[in-house]
Amino acid sequence: MAKRTYESASIRVFWDSDICVHVGLCFNGLPEAFDREARPWVDVDGASADAIAAQIEQCPSGALRYERLDGAPQEDTARPVSIMPMTNGPLYVRGSFTVADRKGNEWQVGPRAALCRCGRSENAPFCDTSHREAKFRSAPRAPVDE
């Protein structure tokens, strides 16, 4: 669909709708800056740059990213990789990683991504929320002591 950019004097926000998993942390967490009914839906003047940056770092898919333009620290992209399987959903990846094809073409470089594990995504390897319609059920975790 679209990659968009929203900018104030303090922060530039990047939005990639192709990889959004629509969990709504942004508009539930900071409705002053993220309003899915408004156009544009990102208001970079609606909250402080610190608040917007902190909220964007909660975005599990990496569809929202930012660049600070005011000298404030950028998002830490050098963190060790962590992978969190979501119940009946994607793998949330955070940290310093690269998603690439076998030829080494980079699709996404950290710090956040939601990777499909249901096999239904039409935007593989990224989750496109098809798991919901497919009623994907993740296997229960094996007990740790077995």
Ligand code: FES
């Ligand atoms: S896990 Fe979301 S589309 Fe596969």
